[in-house]
Amino acid sequence: MGKGWLSYASAAAVGVCLTLPAVVHAKTYSVWSCRGPAGEPLSAAAWTSTTVNAAAGDVTFADTCAQGGALSVSLAPGREFSSAVVGMAALSAPPGTRIAGYRLWRSLAVAPPQFLRSFDYGAAVAESAGGAAVPYGCSTWTCTAAGDPGDPLAPANEVTQRRAPLDAVRLQVSCERSWCQRPDRTPAQAALYRAQVTLEDLEPPAAPTVSGQLVDGPVAPGAAVLTVSAWDRGGGVESVSLSIDGRPAQTASTGCREPYVTAVPCPTSVAEHFRVDAGALTAGHHTASGTVADAAGNVTGWGPVEFEVRAPTVADPRPVPVTPPAVLAAPAPGPAQALRAAELRLARRSIVHGAGATAHVTGTLRTPRGAPLAGARLEVTSLDLGVDDPEPRPLARVTTDQRGRFTVPARGDGARRITVAFVPAAGSAPAASASVTVRTRLRLSAEPHPGSLVKGRTLTLQGRLRGAGPSARGAIVRVESIVNGRWAPVGVARARADGRYRWRYRFVHLTRDTTFSFRTVVESTPGWPWPVVRSERQLVDVDIR
Incomplete structure (x- = not known):
């Protein structure tokens, strides 16, 4: 914990080695191609075709998926290739996603070795991650065919991911050398009959x-x-x-x-x-x-x-129910001078208080001419903010004093919208109401366990969000680390009802002793009535031995 700020070299090492997930428990969706879950024909619109080092006519593509056929890519027969030609159809993860897995039904075929001919052709499913693609399939010197083109959905055609996450999955054919002679048959061909590619969506929708x-x-x-x-x-x-x-x-x-x-x-x-x-x-x-x-x-x-x-008026374009005049003029049980046009005003529209303290909502109830309404009973409701499906709950009624003043104690932590309403008679609509937002100041702590560890061991970063009250349940706590000299998100945890959270990570790819900087952040988003809150910076030493 005593190594101080990261040096430039250490920060660069973090950028390479700290490959932490951006989102924990991100949800997924599947993209189907050629055939759907029930075997129904589908298009292959998710796949794009491209070539590398190819001249015109070197690579051919065919797509009959929408008619129940296949998506195929092949090197043209009867040609010599003077460079390492590649033809591919790829499904790439769009921005904000990554490929978590796939199931492909495919067949592969390449030209076998021939006497006095020099070539090495390949047909494969290739997995791309971080800009590097790794093929899994056949080449002239390993196998000449895979799968059963006569039975598109045969078990022999099905392959799944070897690693994850991925940037893209490809169906590709290639000349594996800088020069490949012409074989007596089609050099290489790959066909796709069905695909289910599972994409992990790392980012929820933006705040609207x-x-x-x-x-x-x-x-x-x-x-x-x-x-x-x-x-x-x-x-x-x-x-x-x-x-x-x-x-x-x-x-x-x-x-x-x-x-x-x-x-x-x-x-x-x-x-x-x-x-x-x-x-x-x-x-x-x-x-x-x-x-x-x-x-x-x-x-x-x-x-x-x-x-x-607003209350309905004569000028409104359609008739609306109007409360009978006898009810409109009826006074509240206390003061005889209560009027339907009473004015209820709060001293403040927003109150911030410390954790564990009681906030006091104050205001006045007066007639339109400014005379105080004494002894009026006010109904008070509280609506929790930052929680799912909130329901307003009644609080204890309060009564105005001789000057028309009142005080509502707001106990407990969290964020609430407290509404004070003057109802002249039981069952009637409020004659006047006003609302105030009351929230507790947030504090966010973070503590690493252990603060020093060896490569291969697991770090637990835990802490607590204090002051959020019932809003703490499920609150998103973002974990950040210094990556390439800047704070960047590396993980997410969710707070429990008591505000406590925990995030774990195992260090496995380090090449040198490194000091990592961590902090946690709770963002301000629509529906979350607090500004951004951050924990203090924490240092973690990780040794490679």
Whole structure:
């Protein structure tokens, strides 16, 4: 723990050796080609064809997958090749993803050795990772055929990954030398009859933006539009959902359906327009929230976003129920001077307090002319923020004093939206209400165990997110390390209900003694009502012996 900042050489070593996963438990989706899960014909749109060192006509490609055939690549017969020619059809992981595995049904064939002929042809499935491709298949001097072209889905045709993760998987043919003579038959051919490539989507959808009539200002009863603009780097946006006051309201699908036949099966950007019937909501403040899901099922929450529905007026375009005048004028049980047009004001709209402390929400209730409303009973509700499917819960009622003032104690850690409402009579709509966001200051700790270890051993980085209250459950804690001189994400952990988290990594690829720097971060994202919080930097010494 006492080696200080990394030297330039050590930082460079981290960039090569610290190949930690960017996301823990990232979800996956499958891309099918030629034939689907039930054997139905599918296109091979996910595969792209290319050549290396080839002249015109050296390599031929054929794609009859959509008609129940195959995707094939071959070196043209009757030719000599004066360079190391390669022809390939490849399925590459799009940005934000990697290939976690595959199942291919293929057949391979190459020209066998011939007397007084000099050549070495290859046909293979090649796995590409980090820019280097490793072929697995046949060459003139190893085997001349693999698989059964007469029975496309025969078990002999099926191959699976040798290693993972991968950048791409290829079906390729090649002249393995700088010069290959012409054989008496087709030099090399590879055919694909069916493919299931599993892509790991490393990034959830980006935090969406919200716009439209519903959030531009108070809305009248009636239809109002809320637009959610979403993006995803990976498989694309599969659906966008909307909840009102924490209750599911609508889900819009972008139309992509399984089995997926392209590596990016869903649109990478969408703008979903939700029509919300504000007339079905009570007058006052409400919240809109929801989720964005990608093709793999990764989900990003958005909101809550506040909006206000104003009370119906004569000018509204359609009739709406109006509370009878007798109820509108009825005073609250305490003060006789309570009016429907009472004004409830809070001293602050946002309160931040220390962990374990009690926050105090203060305000006043007055008539439109400024006279205090004494003895009025106020209803108080609390809505947890940063949690899934929150439900408002009632708190103890409070009563205004002789000056119309009131105080609501807010106990406990976390983030909440506390709403204070004045209801003139039991069962009537609130005459006035106001909300305040109350949150605890966050603290994030991180501690390595052990602080010094030997190559091959496992590091456990653990800590605790304090102050998040019920929001701590499932909170994403990003692990960062200094890579090539900069802080970069190397892993993710999720906090438990008590805020504790744990992340483990085994060092296996070091070539020199190295000091690693680690820290943990909880980001500020839509629906997470805190700014970014970071732990202190921690050093870990790893020796190679």
